[in-house]
Amino acid sequence: MSRNADPQQTRQATLANGLALTLVHAPQATRAAALVRVAAGSHDEPPAHPGLAHFLEHLLFLGGARFAAGERLMPWVQARGGRLNASTRARTTDYFFEVPAAALDGGLARLADMLAGPLPEAGAQLGEREVLEAEYIARATDAGTLIDAALAAGVAEGHPLRRFVAGRRASLAVEEEGFQRALRDFHGSFYQPGNLQLWLQGPQSLDELQALAARYCEGWPAGQLPARERPPALAPLAEDWLHLRLPGAPRLVLGFAVDELDATAEQALDALAGLLADEAAGGLLAWLGERGLCDAAALRVAYRAAGQALLAVTFELAQARHAPTVEAAFLDWLRALRSGSGEALVPAEWHQLAPLEQLRQRARGLPAPVAPRWLAALDASRPVRLLVAPDAPGRPTCVAGFELQLRRGPAKPLDFAPRAWRFEAPAPASTAPAGTLHLRWRFPNVPARSHFLALRHGLRPLAGLARRSGVSLRLDEEGADWALGLQGPADRLQSCLDRALALLAEPPAALAAQGERLLQRELQRKAAELPIRRLLDALPASLAGEGEGLPDWSAARWDVLARHAEPPQASRVPGLPTTQPLLPPALAAGYHRRVVAGEGEAALLLFCPLPGRGAAQEAAWRLLARELEGGFYQRLRVELNLGYALFCGFRQVAGWRGLLFAVQSPHTQPEALYGHLRAFLESAAASLGELPEARLHDLANALAHEPAGEDAAWRDQLAGVAADHAKRVAEAARRMTRSDLLAAHAALLGEQGGSWLLTNRA
Structure with a gap:
């Protein structure tokens, strides 16, 4: 909206x-x-x-x-x-x-x-x-x-x-x-x-x-309201440092106790979280990044109850030894922010949220005024200081029912000269309609991931500046392609786009040197993720192939989608405008398997792409996915108790559409998980053949009336389908029969579009 x-x-x-x-x-x-x-x-x-x-x-x-x-x-x-x-x-x-x-x-x-x-x-x-x-x-x-x-x-x-x-x-x-x-x-x-x-x-x-x-x-009978006690105070907090041994990137976590948390405090803290993550020049994250101290920062409410809360400010460190410097810089930045008027604290755009997210915000009492006085809640005198690192000193400790490698250590002295931090108020609200611009490049050869990470890192200051004018700017990998997306007031997109294109075409020499460091940091970060998440992250590269070498901008082909905005002039965009649709690269039929090694529970991911791009075929596969979803959960999660983390649904991965299944299990190995999944899919033929007409009608009607998402047109362009494809899918859904679903099921089992199995163990 x-x-x-x-x-x-x-x-x-x-x-x-x-x-x-x-x-x-x-x-x-x-x-x-x-x-x-x-x-x-x-x-x-x-x-x-x-x-x-x-x-x-x-x-x-x-x-x-x-x-x-x-x-x-x-x-x-x-x-x-x-x-x-x-x-x-x-x-x-x-x-x-x-x-x-x-x-x-x-x-x-x-x-x-x-x-x-x-x-x-x-x-x-x-x-x-x-x-x-x-x-x-x-x-x-x-x-x-x-x-x-x-x-x-x-x-x-x-x-x-x-x-x-x-x-x-x-x-x-x-x-x-x-x-x-x-x-x-x-x-x-x-x-x-x-x-x-x-x-x-x-x-x-x-x-x-x-x-x-x-x-x-209203027919729900009323009862006597239960008595509830107010929880005890969170303070006093630990005055020493806590050290937690965990894989992944080193992190500094600062915990702040808040005694009274109301809606105005929540709104102020949300705005503070946005300002903390701002990469624009003159801000905290830009200063830390320029010195190679920290790559990311975030604020969240780790606990809330009866007005009190524990706030967690997390910094992803380049090295664990930088923790005291990062903490001192943050506290000084916070001091400078408190001493100002708070004009830089701006809440997120409310109407950009989906209805469910809006309701979840309303349940917190939002939207509410931004009250800078709540910044005083982040008292610098005694936060909980937690240093997380793979080599942190630790001893076995049980807290809240979880086994930790945790150890206490003496507080480290903080020494930091006050700085003149820059807090710029955002641009006045624009009266222009919201617009979007999407640019996508396809290179002769897929570039190395490290080059993508370096350019995305280089765009961070521009993204921070764009955010202050109400524009979101991001660079994404879409399988074999790179995509630049901008969304915001239509009258402010062009200037943000021009600066981003200039950096992509001629990145600073120092930026390329960041690529390998960022790649290693990403691998380190992913090592700490849940196994099922690691497999999902690895799927696009498994389909597109691993990249290597530099991006060849001179030979890259590009296309664009502009909505309520002027498309860029071709002379300003690196590469060559395409004269033909950039269809997703063809995938080989049959079975493909890849092991993405990693620690943790056994995990499996199966992606079965559509054999073609026809509307009728897609409608049948979408309906098939919805009919399979309930049975998938019932069989694998409830009856077989294979694990808690499961997924089944129709999804688009970069430009490829198809059915995606994922399972993570604490006690069953990938080979056995795959056997259970195949058995479930094969047994589905019987229930599909007996699917009641009323059930099929309900499924088709729901699909036909499903509203398009904000980026539906862009996803269609990435998938290589026509602008009216969604309409034709809806029309095809209304004509769908049991025979069509059985044919889609047979194509799925026969791997006519191919099947990609990713596991974290051989």
């Missing part, structure tokens, strides 16, 4: 049973979203049953009183091209989904049913307990989880942040009546209307949204 879209209308209301409503009428939206927040989380559960709140979140997705099996919320939303999830935090639990606008009614009916309905029997709970065990094992090697656990070691003794709340097999005594009673009591006490808030957003009028809420939620 553009910044000039019709303003949203909101309404606050409360149903007779006490359920609080926030309704958002977004007149131009094509998608709708819902979010329910329960005012209870892991810190409200009985201490004798750690993980009970998280376990309940999982159980509720198994279905309610009215909707079961394929009509449950999860498969129902997935079949309509929507997305959904849930999140259990310290004192809240959120359930949320986003669907095409016409499906909001059915989605809300299922969401309300599963939250208010009876809990599954103990027998059904056993399988979900194994899912939590697999999730725990995966999180036990996740860098973000372990860093948060290490930060918890720096807060006051006795704070519930130090408790184990994730839940696993040993902590969830499903077979015992005492646990079942505690589970029922927790659900009955906290999952009742007066303890819930519901946010609804869509193109429906406010009256229609309120009527939907009343239809599905």
Whole structure:
């Protein structure tokens, strides 16, 4: 949605049973979203049953009183091209989904049913307990989880942040009546209307949204609101340094305790996070990067409950020994920012967010005024100082239920001369419509990854300057191609584009020397990622081939897509404008396998590209993916309990479209995972042959009415399809038969478009 879209209308209301409503009428939206927040989380559960709140979140997705099996919320939303999830935090639990606008009614009916309905029997709970065990094992090697656990070691003794709340097999005594009673009591006490808030957003009028809420939620009987205690203070914080041994790039993490966190504080901190990541000249990140000290910086809320919060500021260091200098520079930068007027603190553009993200922001109380006074919350006197490095000194320590290699050390002296940091206010808001420009280059030979990283690094200061004028600028790899994308006010795109093209055509000599260092840093960073993420990152290069050598700009062919913006003059763009569509490079049919070696759990990724680019064939494969998705989760995650991290869906990888399957398992090797996946795909023929006409009609109707995303036209151009391709896919979906799905399934099994299997073990 553009910044000039019709303003949203909101309404606050409360149903007779006490359920609080926030309704958002977004007149131009094509998608709708819902979010329910329960005012209870892991810190409200009985201490004798750690993980009970998280376990309940999982159980509720198994279905309610009215909707079961394929009509449950999860498969129902997935079949309509929507997305959904849930999140259990310290004192809240959120359930949320986003669907095409016409499906909001059915989605809300299922969401309300599963939250208010009876809990599954103990027998059904056993399988979900194994899912939590697999999730725990995966999180036990996740860098973000372990860093948060290490930060918890720096807060006051006795704070519930130090408790184990994730839940696993040993902590969830499903077979015992005492646990079942505690589970029922927790659900009955906290999952009742007066303890819930519901946010609804869509193109429906406010009256229609309120009527939907009343239809599905007003019959939920009210109950007595539970008493809740305020958590103890996070302070005093550790005054010494914490050292955590983890693979990957060295990182400095500074934790700051905030006693009162309201909406204005959240907005100020979000704006601070954007300013911290700004690469424009004169800023902190630019200064650190110029001296080879730090490559990235980020701020996030690691913990929040009842107004208090623990903020985590993370710096990705070039070397661990630079940590004191980076911390001192940050604290001085923060001092200078606090002493100014705060004009540089600007919230993100609200209307650029998808409906679901908007609701999640509203659940935090946003949008709200930016209040620079909240910068004082980042008190420089005693933050938790955590140094993360592969060779950090550590000893086995258990914090929040996770095993860490953690050690305390004396504080290091900070010595830094104050600097005159530059904080520039952003440009005034433009009245021009939002525009986009996409440029894509194809080189005679795929360039080496290191050269791409060097140029992307060189564009960072320009991207920072562009952001201040409301323009996003980024360089991406799209398989064998490089793509430059700009989005923002149409009257400001051209100047940003000209500067970026000049740098790409003639990069500074010193920039090329950064390539190998950046490549090694990327490899180091990826070594700490989850195995399934590493395979996803490796897929585009596996399809396009590994690059080598310099980019040959003089022989590169390029194309452009401009929307509400003037395309660039050909003389300003390096390379040769193409006279023919740049189709994705042809892929060989048949089976291809690659091992992407790495530590961690066993992981597998299978990508099966479409055999062609016809609209009817794509429609059949998209419908096939939606029909397979629910069964894939049921068979591999619930029945076989192969792991927590799974994925099944139709995706575009660079310019190639097809079906993507991914599994990560704590106990099953890739060869066996592939056997289970093939068995599932082969067995699907029987169910496809018996697919009810009503089910096929629902799938086709949902696909035909699925709204196009913001970058749909650009993705189509990358895929080499015509401008009206999406329309023809929708028309073909309406004519689809069971025979068409069976033919698509046979082409999938026969690897007519090829199949690429990536594993992290041989």
